[in-house]
Amino acid sequence: VSRFEGIAMAPPDPILGVSEAFRADTDAKKLNLGVGAYRTEELQPYVLDVVKKAENLMLERGENKEYLSIEGLAAFNKVTAELLFGADNPVIKQQRVATVQGLSGTGSLRLAAALIERYFPGAQVLISSPTWGNHKNIFNDARVPWSEYRYYDPKTVGLDFEGMISDIKAAPEGSFILLHGCAHNPTGIDPTPEQWEKIADVIQEKNHIPFFDVAYQGFASGSLDADASSVRLFAARGMELLIAQSYSKNLGLYAERIGAINVVCSSADAAARVKSQLKRIARPMYSNPPVHGARIVANVVGDPALFNEWKEEMEMMAGRIKNVRQKLFDSLSARDKSGKDWSFILKQIGMFSFTGLNKTQSDNMTNKWHVYMTKDGRISLAGLSLAKCEYLADAIIDSFH
Ligand SMILES: Cc1ncc(COP(=O)(O)O)c(CN[C@](O)(C(=O)O)[C@@H](O)C(=O)O)c1O
Numbered sequence: 001v002s003r004f005e006g007i008a009m010a011p012p013d014p015i016l017g018v019s020e021a022f023r024a025d026t027d028a029k030k031l032n033l034g035v036g037a038y039r040t041e042e043l044q045p046y047v048l049d050v051v052k053k054a055e056n057l058m059l060e061r062g063e064n065k066e067y068l069s070i071e072g073l074a075a076f077n078k079v080t081a082e083l084l085f086g087a088d089n090p091v092i093k094q095q096r097v098a099t100v101q102g103l104s105g106t107g108s109l110r111l112a113a114a115l116i117e118r119y120f121p122g123a124q125v126l127i128s129s130p131t132w133g134n135h136k137n138i139f140n141d142a143r144v145p146w147s148e149y150r151y152y153d154p155k156t157v158g159l160d161f162e163g164m165i166s167d168i169k170a171a172p173e174g175s176f177i178l179l180h181g182c183a184h185n186p187t188g189i190d191p192t193p194e195q196w197e198k199i200a201d202v203i204q205e206k207n208h209i210p211f212f213d214v215a216y217q218g219f220a221s222g223s224l225d226a227d228a229s230s231v232r233l234f235a236a237r238g239m240e241l242l243i244a245q246s247y248s249k250n251l252g253l254y255a256e257r258i259g260a261i262n263v264v265c266s267s268a269d270a271a272a273r274v275k276s277q278l279k280r281i282a283r284p285m286y287s288n289p290p291v292h293g294a295r296i297v298a299n300v301v302g303d304p305a306l307f308n309e310w311k312e313e314m315e316m317m318a319g320r321i322k323n324v325r326q327k328l329f330d331s332l333s334a335r336d337k338s339g340k341d342w343s344f345i346l347k348q349i350g351m352f353s354f355t356g357l358n359k360t361q362s363d364n365m366t367n368k369w370h371v372y373m374t375k376d377g378r379i380s381l382a383g384l385s386l387a388k389c390e391y392l393a394d395a396i397i398d399s400f401h
Pocket residue numbers: 015016034035036037103104105106107132134180185213215245246247248254259
C-alpha cells in the first residue's frame with residue numbers, strides 16, 4: 001500500500017511561483033516584477049564587485065570547511081550587530097545583544113518564532129496588513145498565533161497610522177509587534193520619524209515586544225545608518241527587542257542564505273542565556289549555518305576599503321531604483337489621460353511599489369502584457385529598467401481602466 005499516494009500537490013508560492021511562471025513565458029516582452037531581487041539596467045542579476053573581491057581574498061587565504069559553531073561565525077555575528085546598532089551603541093558596549101547567525105532573513109525569523117513559541121506560550125505576533133507573504137507561513141508553522149494591525153490605507157494609498165496605533169494599543173499586553181525596519185514589503189510605505197516615536201510610545205505603554213524585520217538595510221534610502229534609525233530609536237529607549245537581518249538584497253547574497261537574529265536584552269547575563277536557548281533550538285533544526293556568506297559579510301564590513309566600496313555600490317543600486325521610480329511616474333503621468341494621481345509611486349521607498357491593482361487587474365498585466373507581479377498588486381522596481389518604463393506604464397494604465 002502506498003503511503004505518499006494521498007499527499008496533495010501544494011499551490012505555487014505567491015511570490016517565488018511568479019518567477020517560475022515568468023521563466024515558462026517565451027514572449028520577448030516579458031517582465032519579471034515579482035520577486036524582490038535586484039537587476040541591472042540590462043535586467044541581469046548583479047553580483048557586487050565587493051563580493052567578488054572578498055571571495056578572491058578568501059580563495060587566496062585558502063580557508064577550511066570545518067563546521068561553524070551553532071551560533072555561526074563569530075566575526076560575522078560581531079559585525080552584523082555593529083552594522084545594525086552602530087559599534088558605539090550602549091547595547092553593544094554592555095553586551096546586551098544575543099546575536100545568532102540565521103539562514104538569511106527567513107531562517108532568522110523562524111528561529112525567533114521558535115523562541116517565542118517556547119518561552120511565551122499564548123503570546124501572539126501582530127503583523128501589518130498587508131505584509132510579506134511568508135510572515136504568515138513562518139508563524140503558522142512555528143505554531144505562533146498572529147493577528148493583523150491596520151497598515152495600508154487604499155483611500156490615500158498611504159499609511160493608516162491611526163488604525164495601526166489603535167490596533168497595537170488594543171492588542172493583549174506583552175504581544176510581539178512585527179515591524180518592517182525600512183522599505184515596507186509590499187507597500188513601500190514607511191512611518192515618518194515622528195510616527196516611529198509614537199509607535200514606540202504605544203508599544204512601551206502596553207509592554208509589547210517590538211520585533212523588527214530588517215531585510216533592506218541600506219537598500220531603502222541608500223544609507224545603512226538612516227535605514228537602521230527605527231531600530232536604533234527603540235534600542236535607545238532601553239526596550240527589549242528582536243531584530244531579524246538579511247544580506248540577500250543589500251549585499252546581493254540571496255542564495256548564500258546569510259542573516260542573523262538579534263535579541264536585545266536588559267542585561268548581558270540575560271543575553272547569554274537567550275543565546276544559549278537559541279542555540280538549543282537551532283541545533284535540531286539545521287545544526288549550524290553555512291560559512292561562505294558569513295565570511296563574505298565579515299570580510300566586506302571588516303575591511304574599511306571594502307566597506308566603503310560596498311556603501312557606494314549600495315547607493316548605486318538604491319539610486320537606480322529611485323531613477324526607475326521617477327521614470328515610471330513620469331511615463332504614467334504623461335500617458336494616462338484619466339487625471340489619476342500617480343504621486344504615490346514617488347512617495348514609496350525601497351524595492352517595491354504597491355500599485356493598487358487588484359487580482360483581476362494583476363492577471364491582466366500578466367495575461368495581456370506579460371508583466372509578472374504578485375497578485376496583491378505589488379511590483380518589484382528592482383526588476384524594471386528605464387527602457388521598459390513606458391511599456392509598463394501602458395500596461396498599468398490599460399489594466400486600471
Ligand atoms: C520583509 C522581508 N523579510 C524577509 C525576507 C526574506 O528574505 P531572505 O530569506 O532571502 O533573507 C524578505 C524577502 N522577500 C522577497 O524579496 C520578496 O518579497 O520578493 C523574496 O526574497 C522572497 O523570498 O519572497 C522580505 O521582503
